[in-house]
Amino acid sequence: MLPPGWGTARIGDLCQLINGRAFKPTDWAKSGLPIVRIQNLNDPSSSFNYFNKEVDPRFLIGKGELLFAWSGTPGTSFGAHIWSGGPAVLNQHIFRVLINERFLDKTYLKFALNHRVATFIEKAHGGVGLRHITKGKFEETDLPVPPLNEQRRIVAMLEALLTRSRRAKEALDAIQAQLERFRKSVLAAAFQGDLTHDWRAANPDVEPASKLLERLRYERRLGWESAELERLLAKGRKPSDDGWKERYDEPVQLDAPALPELPTGWSWAPLDLLLTALRNGIAAKPDRESGLPILRISAVRPMSVDLADVRYLPKSDEHFPNLLKEGDLLFTRYNGNAELVGSCAVVRGLRCPTVYPDKLIRGRVVEGHVLPELVAMAANCGASRAFINERSKSAAGQVGISGSDLKKVPIPIPPLAEQRVLVDRVNRAFAKAASIDEAVRSAVASIPRMDASIMTKAFRGELVPQEPTDEPASVLLQRIRTERDQPADNEPRPHPKRRRETRVA
Structure with missing residues (x-):
């Protein structure tokens, strides 16, 4: 009406x-x-x-x-x-x-x-x-x-309201950009030692990370020997001497000169030293409506794994080695966007058996010595992220980083007790940012609905008197x-044609 x-x-x-x-x-x-x-x-x-x-x-x-x-x-x-x-x-x-x-x-x-x-x-x-x-x-x-005069009043009102709407959207977008800068500043403060400076001052006698890494190096080898011996015995090949131990691959050495100085008690370590395994994903093409969930490449973003972002493979025992576990690290090996290559996050909240594709790579930390969350945080910022950017290579429209280069990524390691404090403080700061971000996204999503409502009122005659x-x-x-x-002076008058009458209220 x-x-x-x-x-x-x-x-x-x-x-x-x-x-x-x-x-x-x-x-x-x-x-x-x-x-x-x-x-x-x-x-x-x-x-x-x-x-x-x-x-x-x-x-x-x-x-x-x-x-x-x-x-x-x-x-x-x-x-x-x-x-x-x-x-x-x-x-x-x-x-x-x-x-x-x-x-x-x-x-x-x-x-x-x-x-x-x-x-x-x-x-x-x-x-x-x-x-x-x-x-x-x-x-x-x-x-x-x-x-006609009301048309002009409607236009004036619409332009005023939509300008306010656009400015609100710009302000909300600016908040999201500020939140991203805030997250980066939190990570920077964390791995410069500023975020846990007070903790170190209150705990000067804590065991330094250098001792932790010595013990980790020993237990990493011990774990490999135990697993390798179990594998040999399962095949009926009982070793007659210790020669088989020579097959152990020592962790790679740091290959990043001029690393920043770390806080007292911290040490740099190559990623390889911190892991028991680094394994590529499955190359099989997901083609099922249901079955074994396999993550999409898009599931992994810096410090975030979306376990709902999956496709499906047929269930098969051959995929068992690629099943994910709580606490696994996932890195993006290849992506069309260079900024996403090397993105690292921790798998948390698994509810069903899930595997991962070949453009992702899985790492498992040596338990009890380093927190996977700490590694993920470090890999996404500072010298660690800079190393990933430097070693990434482009080919056929894709940017990638090899597993051998990932092993060399330098990771700053605090003492274990400080790791726990650092991870907790970063998570708390990120949780506050996430709460604000959720509210901002909700507000941004409401703007098109409000604009549509304004337009509807305008064309029902309800926007201006x-x-x-x-x-x-x-x-x-x-x-x-x-x-x-009405024809022009030099044009013949057109024949009348039937036309639906214009309706007038």
């Missing part, structure tokens, strides 16, 4: 539509008039192609013209825009929307068209990824038409019809 003084009209009765020119790649030039494509409307920073030949005036546009993109990906491509650039030539799949601004406010029409985008997409032809609406279906769509003195839309629409039907 429209307010008094409002009317409705077909888009085709309100404007003239001219589609852009169909350019071929061979038409493009390095200079001339820019060719305005849909991506140039959606993203002003997108690059232009150019045209330097004679142009039909129908395809020329200038600053302030109303345009409508009628083809592309639903949700991203369709929509009305007012061109803010200079002289240009219009590409196909975009209408010039020509109106008489004595009767219609151009910005009001832009908002009204965008409010009906969902309707246009419903009427569009094509598949899920690429659709288009025909000119006929576009023209037959009804729009609400208020008096009606003025009894405004000339009603019925008069305005009659003027549009009269002008449209």
Whole structure:
């Protein structure tokens, strides 16, 4: 139900539509008039192609013209825009929307068209990824038409409210950026020793990490010998001497010169020394709707493993060596995004047997000597992260780091008691940041809903008050019809054609 003084009209009765020119790649030039494509409307920073030949005036546009993109990906491509650039030539799949601004406010029409985008997409032809609406279906769509003065009041109110909405979104985005900087500063403070400075002052006699690492080195070898002997005996191969012990691979040495100085009692150690094993994942392609869960590559992000981000393999005993355990470390071995290569996180909260793919690599720490959370935190910041960045290599559009290079990553190790304090304090700080982040994300998600509500109120006539003195839309629409039907002096009068009557409230 429209307010008094409002009317409705077909888009085709309100404007003239001219589609852009169909350019071929061979038409493009390095200079001339820019060719305005849909991506140039959606993203002003997108690059232009150019045209330097004679142009039909129908395809020329200038600053302030109303345009409508009628083809592309639903949700991203369709929509009305007012061109803010200079002289240009219009590409196909975009209408010039020509109106008489004595009767219609151009910005009001832009908002009204965008409010009906969902309707246009419903009427569009094509598949899920690429659709288009025909000119006929576009023209037959009804729009609400208020008096001209009310159109202008609606535009003024919408622009004011949407500006506030945009500024709120920018402020919330800034909070999220600040939270990311906060997390980085917490990790930096942790591994510079600042976060546990007070603890060290209160516990000066704690065993230094150097002693811890000596003991870890001994127990790492002892653990390997025990497991290897068990394996040999299981195969019926009882050793006659200790020669088999020579197969033990000593941990790699630190290979990172000029490492930063650490707090008193801390030591640098290669990742390899801290682990009992480092194992690549499964190369098999997940192709089942159910079965054995296998993590996606996207499941691992810095200090976070999403155990719900899975696909499925057929269940098989051959995957047993790749089953994850609580406390396992997962590293991203390969990714298209270099910033994500080497991302490390700890597996916590397993609820069912789960494996991991070949673009991830699993590490298991020597229990009782180093906390996996400490290793994950260190690997994502400071000199450890810098080493990963330095050793990462690019090939075939993917960036990766080898297991042999991961073993050499330098990790700062505090005494075990300090590790526990450090990890606890970082987790507490991150939990506070996560709480704020959740509230911010909720607020950000509410903004599009509020904007949609504002638009709905605008086109129901509830956003601004009606003025009894405004000339009603019925008069305005009659003027549009009269002008449209009136031929120019040098044109023959058109034959009358049947037209659905414009509805007026």
